[in-house]
Amino acid sequence: MRRIIAVLLGVAIGGAGMFAAFYYHLVRSDKGWVVVRKQRADWHDAYVDIRGWSTREWSNHRELSQNLVAGGRGDLVHRSITDHFFRGLFDSFRETPSPSRGPAPPAN
Numbered sequence: 001m002r003r004i005i006a007v008l009l010g011v012a013i014g015g016a017g018m019f020a021a022f023y024y025h026l027v028r029s030d031k032g033w034v035v036v037r038k039q040r041a042d043w044h045d046a047y048v049d050i051r052g053w054s055t056r057e058w059s060n061h062r063e064l065s066q067n068l069v070a071g072g073r074g075d076l077v078h079r080s081i082t083d084h085f086f087r088g089l090f091d092s093f094r095e096t097p098s099p100s101r102g103p104a105p106p107a108n
Helices: 002-023 055-060 062-070 081-093
Strands: 024-029 032-037 047-049
Touching: 002 024, 024 062, 032 062, 055 062
Parallel strands: 024 047
Antiparallel strands: 024 032
């Protein structure tokens, strides 16, 4: 009876681990451990240690960086200098409504 319980417990723990690896990223950064939900379920990057990553490594793991940004942890993603430049350039053209003026009128 003990062996059956041990096998069932092992199957349950293994199944839970497979589910977590399929739907979540476990990320280790300089700031600690982060668990981020994947937007698309797959086996890639189940566990990632991002300490000391360069922009080349981030460009190889675009899905991870998108999931970190979508999960509210975009501060962990290091972008290239050109990406910072273009993002800042185009963001300066975007108009944000001020609280005193209220919402922008609808475009016709």
